[in-house]
Amino acid sequence: MQELYPVIFFLLTVVAFVLNIFGLMQLIPLYITLPLLFIAIYATIFTFAHRKTYRGKMR
Numbered sequence: 060m061q062e063l064y065p066v067i068f069f070l071l072t073v074v075a076f077v078l079n080i081f082g083l084m085q086l087i088p089l090y091i092t093l094p095l096l097f098i099a100i101y102a103t104i105f106t107f108a109h110r111k112t113y114r115g116k117m118r
Contacts, residue, residue, distance in 0.1 A: 068103040075099040 075096040082092035 065103065065106045068099065068106050072096075072099040072103045 075092070075098075078087060079089075079092040079096045081087045082089040
């Protein structure tokens with residue numbers, strides 16, 4: 060399941076980007092789409108960066 064998180068968040072980022080384009084065309088309010096896009100990008104970067112962290116000594 061851990062390997063699936065980056066893919067899910069990447070797809071969420073693509074969907075949020077499309078919604079943001081709709082917001083720029085004034086079909087959806089921007090104050091809804093911009094936070095969604097920010098959260099999706101943040102979660103995507105966090106999952107890609109957090110995969111290789113050192114978690115202590117393995118026993």
